[in-house]
Amino acid sequence: MKKVLIIEDNSDNIDVVEAFLEDYFELLKAMDGKMGLEMAIKEKPDIILLDISLPEMDGVEVLTEIRKNQEIKDAPVIALTAHAMIGDRERFLKAGFDDYMGKPIIDDNKLIEMINNLLGKR
Ligand SMILES: [Mg+2]
Numbered sequence: 001m002k003k004v005l006i007i008e009d010n011s012d013n014i015d016v017v018e019a020f021l022e023d024y025f026e027l028l029k030a031m032d033g034k035m036g037l038e039m040a041i042k043e044k045p046d047i048i049l050l051d052i053s054l055p056e057m058d059g060v061e062v063l064t065e066i067r068k069n070q071e072i073k074d075a076p077v078i079a080l081t082a083h084a085m086i087g088d089r090e091r092f093l094k095a096g097f098d099d100y101m102g103k104p105i106i107d108d109n110k111l112i113e114m115i116n117n118l119l120g121k122r
Contacts, residue, residue, distance in 0.1 A: 001026040002119055005045035007036030007062065008080060009054050013103060017049065020108040025115070033057030037065050040072050047115055050097075052081040063096055076118035080105070 004025040008014050014029055021027055028043055030036035034056035040048060048066070052059035059079060067073050076098040081088070084102030092100040098118050105111055 002046040003028060003043060004047050004049065004115065005030065005036065005040055005043065006049040007031075007033065007039075007054065007059070008049070008051040010051075013051075013080070013105070016105055017111070020105070020111055021115075024112060033059065033062045037062050040066060040075070041069060044072055045075060047118055048075055048077045049080055049101075050077050052079055060095060067096055076121070078114060078118070 002025050004021060005028040006014060006017050007030045008017070009031050011031070014031075018027055018029075028039060028045060030039045033054040036050070036054070037057065050059045050062055054062070063077055066075065066077060079092040079097040079100045080103055081100075082103040088102070089100045099114050101111060101114065
């Protein structure tokens with residue numbers, strides 16, 4: 001099973017993603033940016049779902065550190081954020097994320113397809 005790391009401080013959102021993904025992926029969870037980065041370095045997940053608004057380090061800071069780390073810099077990272085606005089996707093792609101998903105995440109097929117698509121590219 002491919003390893004998916006979700007870095008998200010809202011436990012309801014983690015529960016939703018876990019329910020969607022648990023049959024298909026090994027799921028690792030971290031609830032703040034610093035823990036998430038540490039877990040990414042230690043566990044080398046195949047893909048990372050990264051909330052933007054997080055305690056300790058925000059999602060953009062975590063992404064910056066991931067991209068600087070030789071061992072994990074190529075991991076695909078999907079931005080997760082609430083308050084989706086027009087232009088968000090372009091903004092996050094420009095910041096170095098591989099894709100973007102607005103919250104609440106309600107479409108399990110869309111999430112799984114996005115993950116599989118990015119895993120297939122590596
Ligand atoms: Mg958050």
